[in-house]
Amino acid sequence: MCLITCYSEQEEEIRKSLNSLTLTSFKDNNKLLFIVVDGVITGSGNSQTTSDIILNMLDVERWSSRPMSYCYESVGDIDKQTNMACVYAGHYQYSYRRVPVILVVKCGKESERNDEKPGNRGKRDSQLILMKFLSAVVLNNKMTALEYDLFKKIYQLTHIYPDQYNYVLMVDADTEVHSEALLKMVRAMNNDPKIMGLCGETTISNRFQSWVTMIQIYEYFITHHLGKAFESVFGGVTCLPGCFSMYRVRSPKYEDDKYFVPLLTSPAIINEYASNNVNSLHRKNLFLLGEDRYLTTLMLKNFPRRKTVWISDAVCKTQVPNKFHVLLSQRRRWINSTIHNLLELVMVPQLCGIFCCSMQFVILLELLSTVVLPAFFILLIYLFVAGIQTGYVYLTLSIAFIFIFFQIILIFCTSQKLSNLFWMLIYMLAYPIWNFLLPIYAFWHFDNFSWGATRKIKTSSEDFYYSKGYKKLSRDSLVKKYWYQWEYEKRYHDRGRMEHKIKKMRKKLNKRYY
Structure with a gap:
């Protein structure tokens, strides 16, 4: 199952992503594209809402062309802890491939009709829609009407029960x-x-768009081939990025496969990840800025004996910020969320290894290195200036040369691409940005929990609330029932409706012939 979370992306970006997932060398009948649109929103530069853009790409089944919108429990403030969503079912066709698709559109409540972003609850809420649904299915717990609608439409579309999906691939x-x-x-x-979770290598698709994208190429390279590769040795990659990661839904407890352990669907993980208790600086940095990293943190905290790894052969491409103020906003979120997530993980003693050869010690070093980056840069400048004044500049230059030499060895050992030497030089020129400006800016804005300029939407007075195909909710309360109760109610309702039609038909026949 492939989870694609959408917000305000351009049509071309969404189409490229769906095309790439469709063309993957995996059987079309065994994969399901699960798309969640975070609100009825028109992105900057788009003429339609994101949901309408995707609907125009899909071949929607006739029986799901006008779905009901159902209430579900969402994350947010007091007035945003419930939301409305509707489910479409269809297929996406590209080239000679045809893949089943489930589209969930968060359309918002009646009270949000005049809001700028009706139904918008964030990426964490989009992930939780699928996680809660799979948890209810796998553990046979009570489910909402929205989750029952998902169950029914997934089976009707694919003829596969949702609990038979073993893995969830999360991509942007x-x-x-x-x-x-x-x-x-x-x-x-x-x-x-x-292995309960893994990620692949993320590369940059818009490399030559601006100098801002060019300085990020080598940084992405060393983040994966140095950082994640080293953490993967211990089986504890601390950040599975939301743009390209895979999680295991459940794992067999014994070899006979009769009993299993819920992983991504674990109630402990879902309850904590869905928490609305975000009232401290620490928790706001965890929940509001780095939800992808915090999901990995929760997995490692609850299952410290299992692995999160990095696979170098699995590669994807993504768009990176091409303007400096957007990069500044993105790295502010990433750096601050990294510090707070590492603070959570450093307190977990059950991680693999002992003392200096333990994952806990590696996390401590990573935490310290993130915090002291600006001080290290100032110390490096001081050593260089002091070396010039005292005549020992060769010592400073030799240290810098050794540092660069080891990076060159790393490039040849991991990628064997000479082009990475060029990107390394570009990265070295931007060294003050990475090691001083960005960390200082992030530390100074520790209490800023906004997403800044990362995603822009189109402001309009247009009524966004009802896109095509939406119906009003038939009931206000959030009801949860077991699957068999929903099924019995549906069959009884359908039977009653059919009997009513038969009675009306008999009355017409009686009037005509008698």
Whole structure:
């Protein structure tokens, strides 16, 4: 199952992402594209809402062309803790491939009709829609009307029960997945049952768009081939990025596969991840800025003996900020969320290893290195200036040369691409930005929890609330029932409606012939 979270992306970005997922070397009948649109929103530069853009791409089934909108429990403030969503079912066709698609549109409550972003609750809420649904299905818990509607439409579309999906691939709407990536990630999961989550290598698709994108190329490279590769040795990658990660839904407890352990669907993880108790600086940085990293943190905290790894063969491409103020806003969120998530993980003693050869010690070093980056840069400048004044400049230059030399060795050992030497030089020129300006800006804005200029939407007085095909909710309360109760109610309702039609038909026949 592939979860694609959408917000205000351009039509071209969404189409590229869907095309890449469709062309992956995995059977079309065994994968399901699960798209969640976060509100009825028109992105900057778009003429339609994101939901309408996607609906125009899909071949929607006739029986789901006008779906009911149902209430569900969402994340947010007091007045935003419930939301409305409707479910479409259809297929996406590209080239000779045809893939089943479930589209969930968060359309908002009646009270949000005149809001700028009706139904918008954030990416964490979009992930929780699928996580709660799979948890209710796998553990046979009570489900909402929305979750029952999802169950019914998934089975009707694919003829596969939702509890038979073993893995969830989470990607962003602007991510292009390599054709072999999905198959390689599934193989890695199948080969090692202890892996509960993994990620691949993320590369940059808009490399030459501006100098801002160019300085990020080598930074992405060392983040994966140095940072995640080292953490993967311990089986504890601390951040599975939301743009390209795979999670295991459940794992067999014994070899006979009769009993299982819920992983992504664990109630402990879902209850904490869905928490609305965000009233401290620490929790706001966890929940509002780095939800992808915090999901990985929760997985490691609840299952410290299982693995999160990095797969170098699985590759994807994504769009990175091409303007400096957007990069500044993005890295502010990433740096601050990194510090607070590492603070959570450093308190977990059950992680693998002992003392200096433990994952806990690695996390502590990573936390310290993130905090002291500006001080290290100032110290480096001081050593260089002091070396010039005292005549020992060669010592400083030799240290810098050794640092660069080891990076060159790293490039040849991991990628063997000479082009990375060029990107390394570009990265070195931007060294003050990465190691001083961005950390200082992030630390100074520790209490800023907005997403800044990362995603822009189109402001309009147009009524966004009802897009095409929406119906009003038939009931206000949030009701949860077991699957068999929903099924019995549906069949009884359908039977009663059919009997009513038969009675009306008999009356017409009686009037005509008698």
